[in-house]
Amino acid sequence: MTGTPKKAFILLADGSVIEGESFGAEGTTIGEIVFATGMTGYQEMLTDPSYYGQILTQTYPLIGNYGINSFDSESGKSWVKGYIVREWCDEPSNFRCENGINNFLKEQNVIGICGIDTRALTRKIRESGVMNGMITTEDVIAKKDEYLTQIKEYVIADAVNHVTCEKPFEAVSEQHDYKVVMMDFGYKANILKSLQKRGCDVTVVPGGTKASEILAKKPDGIMLTNGPGDPAENVEIIENLKELVKSGVPIFGICLGHQLLALAQGAKTSKLKYGHRGGNQPVKDLLKDRTYITSQNHGYAVLSDTLNPEIGTVSHINVNDNTCEGVLYKNTRAFTVQFHPEASAGPMDTAYLFDRFIDLMKEAK
Structure with missing residues (x-):
C-alpha cells in the first residue's frame, strides 16, 4: 500500500461507527453485514451469488495473499455489497495469480474497508445477530441520522430474480450419460462442473421456470441450486416445486x-441469528454416522420439527x-443438503x- 490511505467508515444499525x-x-x-470464517476462498466468496445484498466480513486477518485468477470465480461478477477485512495483501504470490484483490474490487465497483478489528465486529454480530450497516468514504458523522434511516429501511428483496440467468442455456459433458435440468436460483459454477464431470448434460434454466416447461425437457434429474435471500418469499417457485415432486x-x-x-413439502424455515x-x-x-467438515453460506435454516416424518427425515x-443440514424424502426420489x-x-469431503x-x-432409468 502506497501513499496516505483514505479514511473509510462502517456505520452499524445500532449507531456504532x-x-x-x-x-x-x-x-x-x-x-446486511455478515461474516465468513474461511481461511481461503475469498475469490469464490466474492463471486458467490448467495452473498447478494450483503456486506461480507472476513474473519481471517490477511486477505488477498494468493491474488485473483480467471479460474476460481463462481460466477461472472462479484455480488457482495461491500467488503470488510483486517488487512489486504498488496504483493500476492501464487503461480496462478493474475490480479490483486484491491484492483479486483475496483474493477467490480465493490467498496471495501480495511484496518479495522474484524474480531470485534464479528463478536458484535455473534452477540447481537446479523444487522444492516454501511461502508462509506464520506463524512459519516455529518450525515449519521440520514444514513441510519437508510440503513434501518434496507431489506434484501426479490433476490433470486436479481441473480438468476435471463434465459436457458446448455452445458454438455463428454459422456452424455444423463440429462439434468438445473434451476438457477444463483448457482455456483462448481455445481455445474460437478455435474458435467459425472456425465451430465445440463440445461440451466431461470429459477422461475414453470414445472411444465422443465418436465417437457424429459430430464433424468433436476438440480436445485444455492441462492440468496429469504426462501419463503419465493412463492411461485415453491408452487412449481410441488409439481416437480x-x-x-x-x-x-x-x-x-x-x-x-x-x-x-410443508416444512418451515427461519432466519438464523x-x-x-x-x-x-x-x-x-446421520445415515453414515460420520461427521464431515463442510463449506456453507446461508442465513436461513429448515426447522426440523416442522418436517412431516411421513414425507421426509432429517439426514444431516x-x-x-x-440445525437441519439435510433431508431425505420418502414420498419422492429427492434429497437435499444445506x-x-x-x-x-x-x-471436498461431501x-x-x-x-x-x-x-x-x-435407478430411475
Missing part, C-alpha cells in the same frame, strides 16, 4: 434449493447448533453426494 481505511472502490454502500423425477437440492423443497458462512462447518451425516445436522458439496476452495444423485438417476 468504526473507522478504517478505504480499499477497492470508493463511495457509500448499504447491506409429483413427477417422481430425481431431485437434488443444495442450500437455497434445500430450503425451497422443504417449504414445498448470524448464519453459517465459511469452509469449516461441521456436519454429521449441524454439530455446532443441531451445505455445499461442490465447495471450492474446499473442503462430494459423494453428487454420486448419490447419479445413482438415483440410474
Whole structure:
C-alpha cells in the first residue's frame, strides 16, 4: 500500500461507527453485514451469488495473499455489497495469480474497508445477530441520522430474480450419460462442473421456470441450486416445486434449493441469528454416522420439527447448533443438503453426494 490511505467508515444499525481505511472502490454502500470464517476462498466468496445484498466480513486477518485468477470465480461478477477485512495483501504470490484483490474490487465497483478489528465486529454480530450497516468514504458523522434511516429501511428483496440467468442455456459433458435440468436460483459454477464431470448434460434454466416447461425437457434429474435471500418469499417457485415432486423425477437440492423443497413439502424455515458462512462447518451425516467438515453460506435454516416424518427425515445436522443440514424424502426420489458439496476452495469431503444423485438417476432409468 502506497501513499496516505483514505479514511473509510462502517456505520452499524445500532449507531456504532468504526473507522478504517478505504480499499477497492470508493463511495457509500448499504447491506446486511455478515461474516465468513474461511481461511481461503475469498475469490469464490466474492463471486458467490448467495452473498447478494450483503456486506461480507472476513474473519481471517490477511486477505488477498494468493491474488485473483480467471479460474476460481463462481460466477461472472462479484455480488457482495461491500467488503470488510483486517488487512489486504498488496504483493500476492501464487503461480496462478493474475490480479490483486484491491484492483479486483475496483474493477467490480465493490467498496471495501480495511484496518479495522474484524474480531470485534464479528463478536458484535455473534452477540447481537446479523444487522444492516454501511461502508462509506464520506463524512459519516455529518450525515449519521440520514444514513441510519437508510440503513434501518434496507431489506434484501426479490433476490433470486436479481441473480438468476435471463434465459436457458446448455452445458454438455463428454459422456452424455444423463440429462439434468438445473434451476438457477444463483448457482455456483462448481455445481455445474460437478455435474458435467459425472456425465451430465445440463440445461440451466431461470429459477422461475414453470414445472411444465422443465418436465417437457424429459430430464433424468433436476438440480436445485444455492441462492440468496429469504426462501419463503419465493412463492411461485415453491408452487412449481410441488409439481416437480409429483413427477417422481430425481431431485437434488443444495442450500437455497434445500430450503425451497422443504417449504414445498410443508416444512418451515427461519432466519438464523448470524448464519453459517465459511469452509469449516461441521456436519454429521446421520445415515453414515460420520461427521464431515463442510463449506456453507446461508442465513436461513429448515426447522426440523416442522418436517412431516411421513414425507421426509432429517439426514444431516449441524454439530455446532443441531440445525437441519439435510433431508431425505420418502414420498419422492429427492434429497437435499444445506451445505455445499461442490465447495471450492474446499473442503471436498461431501462430494459423494453428487454420486448419490447419479445413482438415483440410474435407478430411475
